[in-house]
Amino acid sequence: MPGNPRSSVSAVIAVLGLVLAVLASGCARADSPSAPTASDERPRDEIVVSLSGEPEEGFDPVTGWGRYGSPLFQSTLLAHNDDLEIVNDLATGYKVSDDGLTWTVTIRDDVRFHDGEPLTAHDVAFTFNTAKESGSVVDLGVMESARAIDDTTVVFMLSEPRSTFVVQLISLGIVPRHAYGPEYARSPLGSGPYRFVEWNQGQQLIVEAYEDYHGGAAEIKRVTFVFMGEDATLAAARAGELDVAAVPASFAGQDIAGMRLVAVPSVDNRGIMFPALPDNGKTTSEGAPIGNNVTYDLAIRRAINLAVDREVLVEGVLEGFGSPAFSVSDGLPWSSPDVVFDDGDPAAAEALLDEAKWIEGADGVREKDGLSARFNLIYPADDLTRQSLALAVADQVRQIGIEMIPVGKSWDEIRMAMHSNAVLFGWGSHDPTEMYNLHHGALAGREWWNPGFYRNPVVDAYMDQALAAIDEEEALELWRKAQWDGVTGISGSADAPWCWLVNLDHCFFVADGLDIGPSRIQPHGHGWPITANITDWRWE
Amino acid sequence: MTGWGTRMIAVLTYLASKVFRLATLLIAVCALSFWLMHVSPIDPVQAYVGADMMLVSPEQRAEIAERWGLDKPPGERFLLWTVSLAQGDLGTSMIHRQPVSTVIVERFAASLALMGTAWTLSGVFGFALGVIAARFRGTLTDRAIKWYCLTLASTPAFWLGLLLLMVFAVWLGLLPMGLASPVGVLAEDVTWLDRLRHLVLPALTLSIIGVAPIALHTRQKLIDVLASDYALFARARGESETGIIIRHGLRNVALPALTLQFASFSELFGGAVLAEQVFSYPGIGQATVQAGLHGDVPLLLGAVIFSTLFVFAGNLIADLLYRVVDPRTQAEAPA
Numbered sequence: 001m002p003g004n005p006r007s008s009v010s011a012v013i014a015v016l017g018l019v020l021a022v023l024a025s026g027c028a029r030a031d032s033p034s035a036p037t038a039s040d041e042r043p044r045d046e047i048v049v050s051l052s053g054e055p056e057e058g059f060d061p062v063t064g065w066g067r068y069g070s071p072l073f074q075s076t077l078l079a080h081n082d083d084l085e086i087v088n089d090l091a092t093g094y095k096v097s098d099d100g101l102t103w104t105v106t107i108r109d110d111v112r113f114h115d116g117e118p119l120t121a122h123d124v125a126f127t128f129n130t131a132k133e134s135g136s137v138v139d140l141g142v143m144e145s146a147r148a149i150d151d152t153t154v155v156f157m158l159s160e161p162r163s164t165f166v167v168q169l170i171s172l173g174i175v176p177r178h179a180y181g182p183e184y185a186r187s188p189l190g191s192g193p194y195r196f197v198e199w200n201q202g203q204q205l206i207v208e209a210y211e212d213y214h215g216g217a218a219e220i221k222r223v224t225f226v227f228m229g230e231d232a233t234l235a236a237a238r239a240g241e242l243d244v245a246a247v248p249a250s251f252a253g254q255d256i257a258g259m260r261l262v263a264v265p266s267v268d269n270r271g272i273m274f275p276a277l278p279d280n281g282k283t284t285s286e287g288a289p290i291g292n293n294v295t296y297d298l299a300i301r302r303a304i305n306l307a308v309d310r311e312v313l314v315e316g317v318l319e320g321f322g323s324p325a326f327s328v329s330d331g332l333p334w335s336s337p338d339v340v341f342d343d344g345d346p347a348a349a350e351a352l353l354d355e356a357k358w359i360e361g362a363d364g365v366r367e368k369d370g371l372s373a374r375f376n377l378i379y380p381a382d383d384l385t386r387q388s389l390a391l392a393v394a395d396q397v398r399q400i401g402i403e404m405i406p407v408g409k410s411w412d413e414i415r416m417a418m419h420s421n422a423v424l425f426g427w428g429s430h431d432p433t434e435m436y437n438l439h440h441g442a443l444a445g446r447e448w449w450n451p452g453f454y455r456n457p458v459v460d461a462y463m464d465q466a467l468a469a470i471d472e473e474e475a476l477e478l479w480r481k482a483q484w485d486g487v488t489g490i491s492g493s494a495d496a497p498w499c500w501l502v503n504l505d506h507c508f509f510v511a512d513g514l515d516i517g518p519s520r521i522q523p524h525g526h527g528w529p530i531t532a533n534i535t536d537w538r539w540e
Numbered sequence: 541m542t543g544w545g546t547r548m549i550a551v552l553t554y555l556a557s558k559v560f561r562l563a564t565l566l567i568a569v570c571a572l573s574f575w576l577m578h579v580s581p582i583d584p585v586q587a588y589v590g591a592d593m594m595l596v597s598p599e600q601r602a603e604i605a606e607r608w609g610l611d612k613p614p615g616e617r618f619l620l621w622t623v624s625l626a627q628g629d630l631g632t633s634m635i636h637r638q639p640v641s642t643v644i645v646e647r648f649a650a651s652l653a654l655m656g657t658a659w660t661l662s663g664v665f666g667f668a669l670g671v672i673a674a675r676f677r678g679t680l681t682d683r684a685i686k687w688y689c690l691t692l693a694s695t696p697a698f699w700l701g702l703l704l705l706m707v708f709a710v711w712l713g714l715l716p717m718g719l720a721s722p723v724g725v726l727a728e729d730v731t732w733l734d735r736l737r738h739l740v741l742p743a744l745t746l747s748i749i750g751v752a753p754i755a756l757h758t759r760q761k762l763i764d765v766l767a768s769d770y771a772l773f774a775r776a777r778g779e780s781e782t783g784i785i786i787r788h789g790l791r792n793v794a795l796p797a798l799t800l801q802f803a804s805f806s807e808l809f810g811g812a813v814l815a816e817q818v819f820s821y822p823g824i825g826q827a828t829v830q831a832g833l834h835g836d837v838p839l840l841l842g843a844v845i846f847s848t849l850f851v852f853a854g855n856l857i858a859d860l861l862y863r864v865v866d867p868r869t870q871a872e873a874p875a
Binding site for chain 1: 581586588589592593594595596597598599600601603604606607608635636637646647702705706709710713716717718719720721723724726727817818819820822826827830834
């Protein structure tokens with residue numbers, strides 16, 4: 001091609017610049033008279049919040065809206081306070097029968113829906129019965145029926161005792177029987193702190209404070225939730241259009257004028273699951289191999305738990321936006337304080353391995369009876385955080401003579417490989433059912449539950465009793481015992497079926513001057529749970 | 541038999557063949573999409589349950605699957621879907637819990653403005669740039685336009701979108717960040733101008749990229765025309781270069797440019813998917829991406845049918861315009 005390439009390049013840049021300039025001036029002229037958007041020009045009692053996770057199916061609790069608690073438009077029977085203790089919301093109290101099959105809940109008689117109609121026990125029964133039939137993510141399988149005895153008393157019949165049924169009382173928002181129909185999800189009506197105003201799907205949700213809210217009217221009178229991608233959210237925050245912006249931890253290091261970073265602790269955890277059975281050539285009905293001879297060895301699992309330096313992972317991989325994890329439920333009421341131990345101790349780990357006759361081989365990897373301490377650590381290939389964690393942990397345990405080989409795979413492949421390989425999973429829920437499903441011997445290999453086929457009859461017994469307990473305190477104590485009862489348990493220094501690594505922080509940019517109160521520990525998933533205490537938010 | 545009668549028959553044959561082609565195309569595309577979704581690793585129930593998979597029992601999963609009709613064998617599901625489609629029912633979207641037709645109509649309305657603007661702008665600018673480049677072929681102007689087009693043709697749309705977002709929305713603060721209407725304003729209070737402001741960046745992204753192929757094709761075609769015998773003859777008669785382009789060039793270039801412009805419907809659709817993602821613009825592209833990621837088969841098939849019709853319509857219009865614009869094709873019998 002003839003001509004001086006450099007002059008061509010500059011010509012291109014000149015043309016590009018010219019085109020953009022022309023377009024920009026055209027736009028600016030067309031737009032200048034329209035409304036300002038910067039936050040300082042908004043009224044003081046309005047805020048704009050950007051959250052990921054717009055519910056495509058709408059705001060119907062019956063099909064899963066608000067299942068992490070505090071559904072915004074609706075009220076629930078019970079609620080969590082900031083310390084995740086169970087407190088009354090609509091309920092004035094509840095009673096479980098001695099056989100654990102009948103739950104009687106009494107409710108307030110002074111609560112009204114946003115349209116002025118009173119909320120009665122009939123609405124509660126209607127909500128639970130409708131949810132049971134909805135075929136949605138709301139799982140009310142254990143509930144036989146809900147029935148209103150009078151206007152303030154509702155009775156739930158269960159098919160078996162289930163202490164975790166209380167989670168449904170906390171999470172299921174009550175819908176009005178008189179105003180429930182196919183369009184409900186798109187124009188929800190409840191008795192919660194905020195009234196629905198408008199939902200422009202894919203863009204924004206506008207809500208206004210309900211002045212007669214039984215918990216006291218919110219100070220922020222109008223909230224707009226916008227639903228944008230991560231990059232757009234960051235850009236909008238920079239442009240001053242947002243007051244609260246949920247961002248991935250990778251953006252948390254950014255500096256945004258007029259906003260501060262709030263890192264909220266969570267049980268959104270990451271940990272390594274170990275197959276707890278030996279490889280006897282057995283497979284599941286789908287043909288997935290079961291068992292791994294290296295991770296079957298308790299010394300290996302405990303040594304890894306000891307050797308991993310969780311603080312280093314938090315600083316190195318999460319850039320400080322997280323905390324060390326020692327169980328699936330760190331910081332929750334049913335978590336045992338005894339699961340925490342001094343980690344990052346390679347010397348103790350090596351002593352443990354020496355004692356168990358894992359002797360260092362020629363290549364620096366320990367061996368026992370001809371078996372090398374070498375196995376795969378599988379992580380979902382599309383998850384950068386898990387990949388970094390896998391690499392960092394593999395590096396740490398290499399020092400004590402264990403070789404974990406990080407391998408990225410798709411979820412489909414993980415499903416087939418997870419019974420015979422260590423896998424980096426992530427969990428974290430405000431429901432102890434999760435602990436049960438991850439560790440109960442009877443659930444081994446069912447769906448994604450207990451993929452390592454871990455089984456300890458003592459632990460199973462504690463968890464079964466916890467599930468069947470009638471008293472909430474008693475249930476919590478039993479959950480804690482399942483983790484460590486002084487002799488055995490699922491903790492990393494006992495049976496160690498998992499090596500928990502870190503809990504992620506959920507990061508939000510919050511406008512200076514906006515007080516969002518104390519943040520409670522968030523469940524897995526990012527976004528809506530931050531609004532749990534929205535009635536307490538205020539401008540300073 | 542009159543000439544009019546022959547013409548009628550010809551038109552009818554033409555229409556019938558087009559309808560037949562469209563029907564077979566739709567059947568093939570739907571069957572293929574359904575099959576692809578079936579073999580894809582995405583399990584719709586799993587995608588729906590997501591992070592709650594520890595809390596949802598297998599029994600409940602079965603109930604969800606039953607509600608969505610996923611418990612039936614794939615062949616039967618496709619048949620059922622086809623039968624209800626024949627009755628004009630596109631089914632219900634799994635993730636939106638709304639009729640597919642409602643979702644598509646709502647989303648397409650938003651996309652229409654975006655795609656329409658981008659399409660017009662890229663057509664006009666592309667054609668103009670192509671003509672200018674050909675008129676001054678070999679000069680610095682020509683090379684600059686060519687470089688500009690080649691650079692843009694190799695620029696990813698989402699990247700350009702982010703760039704525009706940074707410049708115009710963050711640094712200059714002239715335009716909004718995304719979405720299709722202002723934040724915190726009720727739909728009834730949103731003005732025409734507001735909508736326009738929100739349309740500018742996504743439409744710009746889409747049209748800047750769309751300019752390149754039109755400009756390059758127009759340029760090449762016009763250069764061919766200018767090298768032809770009749771252009772040489774005109775030049776010999778003393779006509780100016782600009783005069784030749786206006787009298788002989790544009791007419792001959794218009795047809796390929798129009799064809800290209802209408803055939804670009806498919807690229808327009810693809811570009812809209814990316815632009816809508818970047819600007820959080822709630823159009824049909826975003827809905828299609830969601831449907832794919834969640835294994836929402838009814839919505840995805842609805843979007844597939846819709847986009848097929850859209851692209852087919854583009855090609856058909858190009859075909860018909862040929863006949864209207866070019867007197868030579870009218871003289872020949874329709875194919």
